[in-house]
Amino acid sequence: MSAPATWVPSARQLERDAFRRTRAQRSTGVAVVSTVALVAVAWLALVSSPGWPRVKASFFDWDVAKASFPAVLDGLWLNIRVMACSAVVIVIVAMALALARTLRGPAFFPVRAAATFYVDVFRGLPLILVMLLVGFGLPGLRLQGIPTSAVWLGGLALVLTYSAYVAEVFRAGIESVHPSQVAAARSLGLSHGQSLRHVVLPQAVRNVIPPLLNDLVSLSKDSGLISILGAIDAVRAAQIETAHYANFTPYVVAGILFVLLTFPLTRATDAMARRSGWIGAQSTIAGSGALR
Amino acid sequence: MTPGRLRNPPPGRPVTLDAPLLSVRGVRKSFGDHLVLDDLSLEVRAHKVVVLIGASGSGKSTLLRCIDLLEDIDDGVIELEGQDITDPRLDANVIRARIGMVFQAYNLFPHLRVIDNVTLALRLVHKNPRKDAEAEALAVLERVGLAEKAQAFPDELSGGQQQRVAIARALVGSPAVMLLDEVTSALDPELVGEVLSLLAELKGTGLTMVVATHEMGFAREVADEVCFLHEGRVHERGTPQQVLENPQQERTREFLRRITG
Numbered sequence: 001m002s003a004p005a006t007w008v009p010s011a012r013q014l015e016r017d018a019f020r021r022t023r024a025q026r027s028t029g030v031a032v033v034s035t036v037a038l039v040a041v042a043w044l045a046l047v048s049s050p051g052w053p054r055v056k057a058s059f060f061d062w063d064v065a066k067a068s069f070p071a072v073l074d075g076l077w078l079n080i081r082v083m084a085c086s087a088v089v090i091v092i093v094a095m096a097l098a099l100a101r102t103l104r105g106p107a108f109f110p111v112r113a114a115a116t117f118y119v120d121v122f123r124g125l126p127l128i129l130v131m132l133l134v135g136f137g138l139p140g141l142r143l144q145g146i147p148t149s150a151v152w153l154g155g156l157a158l159v160l161t162y163s164a165y166v167a168e169v170f171r172a173g174i175e176s177v178h179p180s181q182v183a184a185a186r187s188l189g190l191s192h193g194q195s196l197r198h199v200v201l202p203q204a205v206r207n208v209i210p211p212l213l214n215d216l217v218s219l220s221k222d223s224g225l226i227s228i229l230g231a232i233d234a235v236r237a238a239q240i241e242t243a244h245y246a247n248f249t250p251y252v253v254a255g256i257l258f259v260l261l262t263f264p265l266t267r268a269t270d271a272m273a274r275r276s277g278w279i280g281a282q283s284t285i286a287g288s289g290a291l292r
Numbered sequence: 293m294t295p296g297r298l299r300n301p302p303p304g305r306p307v308t309l310d311a312p313l314l315s316v317r318g319v320r321k322s323f324g325d326h327l328v329l330d331d332l333s334l335e336v337r338a339h340k341v342v343v344l345i346g347a348s349g350s351g352k353s354t355l356l357r358c359i360d361l362l363e364d365i366d367d368g369v370i371e372l373e374g375q376d377i378t379d380p381r382l383d384a385n386v387i388r389a390r391i392g393m394v395f396q397a398y399n400l401f402p403h404l405r406v407i408d409n410v411t412l413a414l415r416l417v418h419k420n421p422r423k424d425a426e427a428e429a430l431a432v433l434e435r436v437g438l439a440e441k442a443q444a445f446p447d448e449l450s451g452g453q454q455q456r457v458a459i460a461r462a463l464v465g466s467p468a469v470m471l472l473d474e475v476t477s478a479l480d481p482e483l484v485g486e487v488l489s490l491l492a493e494l495k496g497t498g499l500t501m502v503v504a505t506h507e508m509g510f511a512r513e514v515a516d517e518v519c520f521l522h523e524g525r526v527h528e529r530g531t532p533q534q535v536l537e538n539p540q541q542e543r544t545r546e547f548l549r550r551i552t553g
Contacts, residue, residue: 007320013367019380 061249068241068250075237076257079223082151082233086158086223087216093159094166099196101171115167122164127222131157135229154226162219169211173204213269217262224258234258311374313338313500314359314469319368321351321358321524328354330524331368336469336502341495343511343532344504346521347547352504353396355521356471359502360393373468389417392462392470396477398454400446400461406433407442410461418465425464432460436490452483456490463494470494472503488514506551512536520544 009017046052100108100115122130134157139148147153177200185195227236234254241250314336321329329351336342344352357363359370361377361384370378377387400409407429414425433439436456438449446454455475462470472491476484488510495501495514505511511518511532518535520528520543528541539545 007367010318010367012369016378016380023380 057247059248059252061245061247064241064245064247064249065253068238068245068253071237071241072234072250072253072257075232075234075254076261078151078231078233079220079258080261082155082158082226082231083216083220083223086155086162087219089159090162090166090219091212093163094170097163097167098170098174101167102174102196119164119167122161123168125161127157127161128225128228130161131225131228133157134160150226150229150231154223154229154231158219158222158226162215162222166212166215169208169215170204172211173208174200176207177203210269210273213265213272217265217269220262220265221258312336312371313373314502315369315371316355316359317369317371319355319358319370320366321354321363322366328524329358329365332521332525334502334519334526336500338500339498340516341501341503341514342517342519343515344502344519344521345506345508345511345535345547346527350521351524352521353473356393356473356502356504359469360391360471361388362393385417389413389465390468392465392467394455394458394462394470394472394475396474398446398451398458398478400454400458402446404445405442406438406444406446406449406457409446409457410464413461414464429460429464432464433457435463436460450483451479452486455479455483455487459487459490459494468500470499470501472501472505474504474506476505476507508536508548508551520547522547 049055097115097119100111101119103112131154135150135153138146138153138156147156174196181199181203182195185199186192190198224233224235227233227239230236232240234257238250238254242248312335314334316332316334319329319332320327328349332351332355334342334355344355346352354363358365365378368378369376372387372390375382377384401412404412407426410429410433411420411422411425414420414428415422418425420428430439430442433442436459438453438456438460441449441453441457446457449457455478459470459472459475475491476487479487484507488507491501491503491510492514503510503515513532515532517529518532519526520535520539520541522543528535528539528544534540535544536548539548
């Protein structure tokens with residue numbers, strides 16, 4: 001290789017680099033100024049509105065925020081536990097549903113049809129309806145062994161609805177793997193199941209991790225819906241505190257906590273999406289940056 | 293908005309037949325630690341066909357992508373019609389519209405019909421009304437012999453037909469130069485001929501082309517100049533007779549021995 005270790009950029013190249021740097025600095029400057037201006041305008045519009053002093057007193061009261069914080073945080077801990085447990089069950093149920101829908105052959109028709117029917121029904125039903133029907137309908141059966149606590153019933157409703165969504169995500173992932181991969185696996189003598197397990201699913205799951213994390217973010221917020229069944233989660237706790245202080249600040253506290261909870265998840269989704277080329281695939285066309 | 297950017301500047305000086313249409317001087321490009329183009333220079337005169345040969349990784353594709361401004365070069369100059377197109381002040385989209393690029397894997401847009409693949413740039417870049425664009429596109433499709441496939445989708449065509457559509461797509465808008473990057477490498481052997489004879493035909497109309505290829509027969513018949521690329525440099529250049537029949541460099545001889553078997 002004749003690569004000279006002593007390459008010195010030409011004057012023309014240095015001039016080009018300098019111009020690009022200046023331009024990058026200028027666009028950064030424009031971005032900073034416009035962001036600051038936008039925030040300032042929004043802030044001024046808020047603060048100068050006629051009702052602002054009253055809104056400030058009833059939504060942004062620092063003392064109420066401090067006083068209600070422990071109770072709301074306590075509630076959030078329930079949200080986190082419900083979310084984590086249902087997420088595990090959702091992934092298992094959803095994968096089973098997705099696999100059931102990919103089964104071929106007439107013998108599997110009932111399985112396939114049942115899975116399709118399940119997904120159709122629970123994707124179509126609003127979560128809040130499932131929550132109410134499960135939460136108040138199931139205990140009404142007075143069956144032995146059916147949980148009656150709002151937390152368990154709420155978690156069940158989350159699982160029923162979300163597994164239908166996540167099953168579709170998995171199915172899309174399975175179908176995104178090119179048929180030639182199955183052909184290659186089968187040509188080696190792997191069975192249908194072996195090809196799925198060792199060739200298709202690893203690629204399928206990797207392809208759908210960003211949408212899966214997206215559903216997890218969504219789940220973390222929807223776990224707040226168990227409050228309508230009476231479970232004391234962050235939303236319900238905020239409601240109780242709001243009634244106690246006759247001030248809406250606890251809702252704002254709960255809102256901030258939910259955002260803080262989902263923030264790492266959304267960042268993780270972005271990072272993973274970028275790594276698997278969902279975002280920024282264009283930038284690989286021209287090395288470092290976007291094409292000029 | 294990016295400041296300090298000229299739009300549609302005129303070419304630097306009038307182009308004459310003996311001035312190079314495309315001039316690449318001292319171009320350097322590396323990907324990380326890997327130096328792909330090393331102080332490479334190349335001149336292409338109007339109406340001439342320059343064929344780039346060389347092993348995989350010798351820099352043929354990267355050179356074409358740098359000329360089409362799909363990659364930023366690390367150093368050097370690329371001039372098209374006397375204008376330094378690597379100047380970051382210029383609008384690269386305007387430059388690219390003056391260059392026709394054809395890719396190895398066709399890169400047709402699968403969701404668009406043949407006619408819409410060909411009219412896309414005419415409508416969006418050259419701002420022609422759809423009717424005019426379609427008339428021009430049909431004329432170009434006629435030239436590549438595919439006017440009757442205008443309403444087909446790319447996946448309904450054979451590989452050779454798809455590549456001819458890709459050539460038509462690059463041809464509309466009358467580019468100053470056509471860059472062709474191993475355009476027959478993805479084709480079945482019996483389809484290679486129809487694409488190569490189309491290129492020979494286009495040469496007859498006076499089109500300027502830079503062609504990276506492994507088809508030595510094509511190089512022998514159509515090229516005005518053959519450049520053998522090795523380790524990011526033009527290692528040997530000359531007429532097809534000189535380079536292919538009577539190579540002076542050992543590397544060139546070795547490469548030719550290997551591909552002719």
